[in-house]
Amino acid sequence: MTASVFASRATLQNVAVILRSRELPPGSLGFLLIEETLHFISSLRQAGGPGRFVNERTARFGSQTFKTSLFLNSTVVVQGVAGNRFVASAESRRDLLNSWPASTLELLGKNVPAAVHGAQHKRQRQIMSACLGPGALQKVMSRADRMTRKHFEASWSDEAQLSIAGTVKTHVFRLACSLLAGTEDEGLVGHMEAHFRTWISGLVAVPLDVPGTTFNKARRARDVLRRQIDEVIQQRRRQLQHEQNANSQYEDLLSQMILARDENGSSLTPEELRDVTLFLLFAGHDTSATALTFALKFLEQNPSCLNRLVQEHEAIASEKQPGEALNWMDISNMKYTWAVLLETLRLRSASFGGMKEAQKELKYNGYVIPKGWKMFFPVSSTHENDEYFKDSSKFDPSRFELDTVQKEGPPPFSFVAFGVGPHACKGGDFARMTISLYIHHLIMGKIKWTSLELYEKYHCFPIPTFTKGYQVVVSHDKFPVM
Ligand code: HEM
Secondary structure, three states: OHHHHHHHHHHHHHHHHHHOOOOOOOEOOOHHHOHHHHHHHHHHOOOOOOHHHHHHHHHHHOOOOEEEEEOOEEEEEOOHHHHHHHHHHHHHOOOEEEOOOHHHHHHHOOOOOOOOOHHHHHHHHHHHHHHHOHHHHHHHHHHHHHHHHHHHHHHOOOOOEEEHHHHHHHHHHHHHHHHHHOOOOHHHHHHHHHHHHHHHHHHHOOOOOOOOOHHHHHHHHHHHHHHHHHHHHHHHHHHHHHOOOOOOOOOOHHHHHHHOOOOOOOOOOHHHHHHHHHHHHHHHHHHHHHHHHHHHHHHHHOHHHHHHHHHHHHHHHHOOOOOOOOOHHHHHHOHHHHHHHHHHHHHOOOOOEEEEEEOOOEEEOOEEEOOOOEEEEEOHHHHOOOOOOOOOOOOOHHHHOEOOOEOOOOOOOOOOOOOOHHHOOOOHHHHHHHHHHHHHHHHHOOEEEEEOOOOOOEEOOOOOEEOOOOEEEEEEOOOOOO
């Protein structure tokens, strides 16, 4: 049955391709629409992500724009600044729409920002802006600072051997639960973490919903998480009703999200609030944890960059009283730290690219993109292009040091780790706060970490992941001055 559906879909699409072959970009949809997907996934299973898949086809067809088929969809791949700019502006006109597989949306929920468009999306973005921007984050900074200090005391003891990937992931999840959902209850958070991992593993699984499959377990885990988040929200609403002053300094973003209104005075519906809270945990978790893990690896491999960071953090700490929490101004003054994070994301982007669907026939670069086809912009082929980033394979945070080292930053649409267009990331400041705090307390704790394997392998399916979890030995001492 499934095979015949594949076959008829593939046949219909192939007929369309033959009829319009002169107008379409060069390329091949492969055998039964599945062959190309297998090549794509095999490329993601290696370091470099989709780079090999994209570069091979770019060379074979002599064009940066080519057709292929990904995840059963006829797809046009576009690259570089021009391709990214085209996607952003076509999406702003709603000629392209965000396109996630139906099975992923089934697990994420139909109300999440990535799934909605138009007025509902605008309302959600306005509310998220109010709750994830510097003003809101300033209110939760002392809580975040306290949790990060506590994490180092508990997990980074002298001579400990630990997996940085695992340790960082757990911390980022706990911090996000505390700041986004307002809960630090260890029992509840531990329980949520286990369900959370089962839930997100279903997002890239075969969507077979029968008992025992990864997808089915993920759907059940999602139901448990929804109940848990609903309870947390109800509890928070009751607390807020008892608060005398609704403008007091809320130490969690959930309270701010409950109270936030868009320009028309509308708030999130209860179902939206639940789905958006869970979505924020999902959107901010693996992305931030991966960026932090790879940043630490790059720093270990580049002692001169680490030394610059030490100077920056010592200067900031010297202005504080002992034990005084960092504030948002301190985070925004950590300019080299931010440059290290951006350079890490350039070389190890958590997203391998964006997939959008054409709502009508489009023209790009002289080629036709038929209605219903997907457009895919791979991140790596822009990030690793010497035209935009000189010596692009080199880890060099100074390319993002605007005002001080560089007169101009990279060209617009060349750095796309946070996506482009109306659905671009809303959590950059949150990620910046989480990662900067972590690096600050690591450095000020005089902690040294040494890899058991300096050049450990990693793969990119679905995001960059060290094969052995980046195992290190910890010691507490002074950094060598370079
Ligand atoms: C280094 C960390 C992060 C990276 C690299 C990252 C990257 C991305 C990317 C590539 C997208 C998709 C954009 C698109 O579809 O075009 C996205 C969307 C999003 N991210 Fe992030 N993200 C990070 C952290 C966070 C955090 C910490 C949060 C929240 C706490 C967050 C919230 C969101 C939201 C809400 C969206 C969806 C926006 C929409 O559909 O309107 N992200 N992010």
